[in-house]
Amino acid sequence: MITEAAIQLALFAVLFLISLYIPLLGMIATFFLSLPFIIFTMRHGYTYALVLLVASLIVSMLIGSVFSLPAALMFGTAGITIGALLRKNKSRYVVLLASAFVFLINMIVDYIISIKFFEMDIIQESFSVFRDSFQTAMQIMKGMGQEPPQQLQEQLEQGLELVKYITPTLFVLAAFLLAYVTMVVSVPILKRLKLPIGAWPPFRDFMLPKSLLWYYLLVLVVSLFPLEKGTFAYLAVFNIYYLLQLLFVVQGFSFLHYVANKKNVSKGVVIGGTILCLFLPFLLYLIAILGIIDLGFELRKRI
Known part of the structure; x- marks a missing residue:
């Protein structure tokens, strides 16, 4: 068990390294970050997997920084949840719902921490960047002798206001998307390892x-x-x-x-x-x- 824990920890470290420092390949590697925790939990239970999670947090901090901890914690806890439920032969819909809930809790906690302790609102900053880009495009149109339509600017403001109001819904959708993609990329590998994964109804x-x-x-x-x-x-x-x-x-x-x-x-x-x-x-x-x-x-x- 200790040997496999070391192997899974090394696998997580490699995937985490790729996700941090290799742009395009890193996006793909991100969806596999939960896989080492899923495999280890299905074989040895969630109690020992929590020890693996602690070790992975230390490794992620050494590879990246303190700011890398939330990502490692999110994918680690989601992987343990998926592995523990699959080990109990739960329906995949139940696994999807539970893992999405874990992703959602992590995302909300990370968002609150970023606002309270780092005074950084990612959503508001994204809106500001989008508005600045739009205003730059409008200035370029004026420079070319074209008057930007007023209706387009009104539609932009209405769209941004709508996105601001449905931010909680977007969080939920993002959590379900992360959970679903994590399961989709993990299931073929778990099947090759002859672990019990059930089937989608x-x-x-x-x-x-x-x-x-x-x-x-x-x-x-x-x-x-x-x-x-x-x-x-x-x-x-x-x-x-x-x-x-x-x-x-x-x-x-x-x-x-x-x-x-x-x-x-x-x-x-x-x-x-x-x-x-x-x-x-x-x-x-x-x-x-x-x-x-x-x-x-x-x-x-x-x-």
Whole structure:
């Protein structure tokens, strides 16, 4: 066990080194940072994996700096969570949900620490950089004798204001994306190592709990009341609404995949149609409505 811990620690060190100092390859290596912890946890349990995590934090600080600790902690804890649940033969959807929650907690804690102790708000700085770039582009257009359209500037401000309000939703989406990609790149390697990984349940059988419909109805009722922009209540209702809409879109796609399977529609057509819908916002809205109807009236039982 000590020998394997040393091997996994060395593997983590190499991946962490690549992620820090090699630009393009580093982005790919980042998604494999949890892999050593997944493998070690599945073989020896999460108790010993926590010792490996402590050692990896020390190594990450030696390779990078104190600022490298949050990344090592985030991918380490997520890897231990994935490994511990896979070891217990939990459903991959459960593993995805739990690991996304771990990623989300790490991201929120890192964001709070960066504001409180380092006085650095990454989100606000990103907005400032984007505004400066936009203003520079506008100045270049004026220099070329073209007057920038006022409507374009208004749309930019509205877009930035929307992004600012849905920042919590973006955090959740980023956490799920990190968890999903981590699992996707890790599963083939775990399979080659003959570790028990289970299988993804068919997407067509995915069903949300019906209780979400009541939450959605409650959010719609609350949104009828005048809420002051920027307040906690406004942000909470705004973000819960968007998250529920995204969940109902997933439910709608699951229903369409179920129908396609029943009608023997080829997988190529189903995948192509799904990708096409992702680029057409009005179709996504219709699919969300379809998901709500499917969840409320159990359309699948009528097919």
